[in-house]
Amino acid sequence: MTATSYAPLALFLTMPSTAEPRPATVSLPCDKLLPALLQARALLDEAQGSLICLTAAGITGAQGKASEHPGMIWLMDSRQALKLKQHPHARLYLHTEPTSAAEIDSIPLAAAGKAAGKMLEYHIPAHQGFAALRQLCHSLAARDLPPAPLAGGRTGANVSDHTDDYADVYTHNCADKPAFDMPPDDATGSSICFSGQYWFCEPGDRRQVQLRLHGQSIEDEIPGQTVHTLTLTQGSALLPPRPIARYWLEYSAESAAELATQLHRDTGERTALNTWHRHNTLLPQGTGCRAVVVADTMAALEAELDGLIRHIETRPTVWLQTPGGSCYCPANQGCRPGELAFIYPGVGTAWAGMYQGLHLYFPELFEVNKSLPLAEMLQAEMLQADTLQSTGPQANRTSQNQSLPLAQQAVAGVGQSWLLSQILCREFGLAPDMALGYSMGEISMWASLGIWQSPESLIRPTLESALFSHELSGPLRAVQALWQPPSYDAGASGTQPTPDWGCYLLRASYDSVQQQIETLFGKTCRVYVPVRHFDSCILAGDTRQVQAVIDALGCTAIPSPLVTAMHTPAAWLLHQSMRAFYQLNTQSPRLLRHCLFFSASQPQAINPALSSLHLAPQDLSQYIADSIADTLCQPLNLPMLINRAIHQGARLFVEVGADRQLTSLLANQQLSWQPVKTIACNSKGAMPIRSLRKCIAALRTLGVNIRAPLAVHARTLSAPGEGVRSHISTSGAAPQETQYVSSR
Template sequence: MVNSTTNVSTSSNSVSDQVIKSEMPLRIALLMLPASLDLSLSLTAKSQAPSEMAKQLSVLMPELYNSKLLETTELVSIKVDDFEANLTATIESIEQGKIVQISTATNSLLMMHALKAAQNRIHPHAQLAAMQIQTGQLQAGAAAVTDACIADACMADSCMQSALNQAKRQPASVSKRFDLPQLNSTEQFDAVCELIKDLASRTHHRDAASISPKQATSHYWFTEHHQARVVAINLTNHAPSRSELCSDSNSCISFVISQGTGFIAPKSIIGTKRLQLIVCADTQAQLIAELGTLQIKLKALTTEPTPNGPLLTLMRDNLLRYEATRSATYAITLQANSVEAMLQELNAMIENVPKVLSEKDESSQYKTPAGSYFTAEPLGSNASGGLAFVYPGVGTVYSDMFSELHGYFPSLYSHLEREGDLKSMFQADAIYHLDPRVASAMPLGDLAIAGVGSSYLLTQLLVQEFQITPNFALGYSMGEASMWASLGVWKNPHALIEKTKTDPLFTRAISGKLTAVRQAWQLDDNAPDIVWNSFVVRSPAAPIKALLPEFPHAYLAIVQGDTCVIAGCETQCRGLLTQLGKRGIAANRVTAMHTTPAMEEHSNVAQFYEQPLEESLPTDIKFISAASGNSSVSNSQGTFDSQVVANSIADTFCNTLDFTALIHSAQKQGAKLFVELGADRQNCTLIDKIAKQDRQCGAESTDYPCCTVPVNAKGGDDITTLLKALGQLISHRVPLTVAPLIDGLNREIAQTQLQAASTALQVTAEQMTNLTLQGEV
């Protein structure tokens, strides 16, 4: 192995001079390395540290480690000092078949020919397709500053066009262009590395000046379907001369960089700022003993000079033990944001475990605001078979939802992007609009698409990443469509996206002009537009039903626990509320779903949702429709076909939705633990109210256990809410894997150990240098 450090400088004399490295695309693979990883240092050091560094590399960069490329190919190591010259030397070395590590104190980039990366099965984070350099001089004078700005702009455009020509790309194919003037060499390199990271993590950053403090600073980088992300980067410098008689020097470096097939490693779900520990046992005494053992271990960490490494290892080993003891009767999950806070959670749990176990009923649980949770009556085990996925209806999506998730589950997003149009599925232009009011003002069809999209994403997250399979599935209103789309029943649910945006059913029949309502009310074309609204009112259904004959254009649309939704002619709805003696909260949304006029569209709804089914359908999930009473359908019964599914949705769509009855039906069939799969937690709130109401009036359903688990909550941190949900599911003994948590911790541990090994190598190298100098003296 040969290691060398290369520095090259270049210059030119006029503004028209161009340094064109190649007229052909460069095809250079780019791989971001941990900043603390100095390959040349690790390969030349005479100590045990290299093997330690290799061990960490196998965790952090498994493809690179397994390729043995570092052992078989000459490595050139470059520390950035003159970025333009460094890049020239880098490309020359790559053309000679070498690989190059170019780095600063904060970023490290490995570069090689794309063919070499492919031959070694390395998926690069990005690919450099073009690099062009232009340099020139501008005459000094009174208008020097203005001339410099004009020259810089012209040079940047000219240089970028040369780069696009080299990359064989049209300007329209560029996703984003970045013009970064007046940076020194280190800043230039770091800026380019940050953009490569954005490509590899598919992250779009927002301008802080254009958003409010409550808005997300970044979100997933959406593109049109099957369109790769491409960035064009201009680095321009204008260096004024010291003498008015001399010329100013100008230079521009233009890059065209496209996304690679590799991803930045997922962020760790738990870590030193988001702690989780699990205790499993069969008896109260064992639980208390395990909690005491953890308490001792955590207290020991408070005396550690550098506790982060041991803390990460403690949590990783704890999760590995959980994976080996899944069959235990009880599980406690502990969550906190620091070791000190975790000790407080432990103390509280030790105090409350005996109380919870002594009560021993479905309400026997203990949870803290931090997310620690314990139940004495697990409802989600295989023996219980009570896990139900619940899908919310239209209108739960919100601005900037799920803005953080892609950083923790990049492979999931990549999978969804290959499956279909992710941008349309999330209605990203509205959900991530700079004006947060745009999301809530979306048309009914767009709200429906985004609602199904959010449910689909969270379902795949639980099913694929954590291997959770429900026993039951049900949906609130159009949540039934989300249910069929998300759980492997419809063959191509993405086909409904464009159809939902354009079909008359959503654009004018039960929304917009309300043609179905006009037909039901026998209004001709000359009749004025219908002023429609819906209102949430705290009232039982019976007194509302008693008043409906007096208000023929007002309808009882939804029954949900202690509240109902009435919809129809706004004047008649307000009149009904007045006579009822109740105040209603206006939804200000035009939709005739769940009203009598919707029956005009029953056949169209059924036709719309009659979709081809998967050849292999789920056999272990019972699907419960609001229109099916106390029955359910599953493939194991042989009752699945596209017509059954379509009619089920149409019946729910066109009739009053009795969500209370739907929950009671699910409980009677065995559903106990209701996990909401969608944006926000509205269904969980409704189910909790239904259960509370049942307990107060001594209803039959009181005999059935009921617990809710939201996976998302508006206004909350995406990952914290998800982690709390996982904690509840673990305590309810739901079969699942915590492998994503373990993998993240392994990377965090490797990063910590790599930093320590790198520091040790640097110390060793400095000592060897000092010894050499002393010997020479």
């Protein structure tokens, strides 16, 4: 029997604010989803202005506070929703005739729209149809890949919609298993869950999913297994952002003793803590002591308060951040205007799960950038391969990347730095005073802070260029050219053996390593120190010579998983190619932020926004291309780069990128001026939102002026005599609230 399609329905997760809704009332059992939808469609055909509410107990009218019930879906004719300028969370296309499993693939999907992306597919027992429909509506509105069923359901691929490497259909065969068996929300009892995997979609396409209901016929008289199909596509509305913390307390006082008194007072007022409303005030500026307490439960909140009190009473002059993210900053150790620097890590730090779940907390950020190739920017297909079995943001937190090639690592690293820069600057209003990058982190720096017009245009060339796949890594053709005699034929390089190249991190000073190289090899040297750290360095080159240096020093040597010839003499053979590769169009200087940019290869920092430089866009483009090429070819001196920024006033370094490589390098160093603090906003193996929350809490404690944190319960306590200053926060929404926003 051929499937029949009806006009689509607009689905809402809360009652839309129509001018004159004319509700209809129908009562049907919850295990007959398809008959209920058919009757709803018939009612809407009779009166297009009708607004129908479908609940787990049936379809009821729109009366009173019904829209707050956690088990409701509101239905409206899609044409009427468009006329009333209502933003649905999803659109539903009905295929009403029972169809055998063998015939199901013949159902036309064109009704879902010409711009629909690849189809995800779920097989669900009919009696679980309503729960599955609500789950998929939430997933579509959150742009979150629907969670895989528990209890052994087969998990498909996390589809990167722009690629053909995955099948067009993402299938869960779970007809005999409890689909969407998810833990209920503490506040509502709802079974809605999110996978934490962003639902990537090719620019211009729409996300869509097919729900196949088994074992139900319209008249309940057709024997045997039957299949009914519902097709859902994304609407124009988004779910509201999740709060980054449930409790967010901010304190300041003139002395550590006064601050401890405030914390003691709150520790004994659990009733008051439980009855807070959402309030927020910027932490007062000044030279006094500050503290920020963050927690997700009342028990955790009390433990954080107790831990801070013990620290303040015993070590009042020492900075502290607890594992939970709460912070204490002693007097005169905060950050003043002009001292904030963003530092971008180099290649090789990208890891699976580094951005997992962030779209649930910053949905508008992802939506306004939907025209960008986000899946390619973050190398989602490669990095998410290890997290496909996850059913929530915590799953597979410790999965390691699979030693991605240099090109993929470079693209993913820049993409993650761009994403975190957008979150820090757009969502929290941070404005760095300075920016610098470690090795290829310079590319992240220029790409992330709005200097290049279209940094995403570098993605495909980076992945396809021989510079990164053959010259500086892989067969290392640049090294072959450097080590071969003058008669070397570059055109025949494919027949040359790959150099026996080793790369190690040595726990030894640069001076001692360089002295040992000169002593052992002199002019026959084929071993180099491409990167110099504070008390360590990178050693690369001919494996035999590298091992000889390590043996002579007797130091710890850690093999590098990423083999590259950057920052060695071989890279200079590609200098002109790199200059051409990184020459991109830049924004007009009047559109650029005021920020001092440091390049490891240039003696002076540059502020492109200052008109006194009189740099035309083409001159700025050439300057950036030259500085990147020079940086990637010459040895990198990290201490010199850091001290140049410190000399210009940097006192707080925020590492903006995957993992915390630079934060670890700088944490225990005695730099030119003290105190200097480093903060990471991403840590391998940790939930990205928790790492970001710790970063924001630290910044607030240090006195950095940022926008209100997205907390459910937040309060600021000032020094005695100032009182509590607060206002109702509009950022974020409590988990129990049912607020929804339209995408732009």
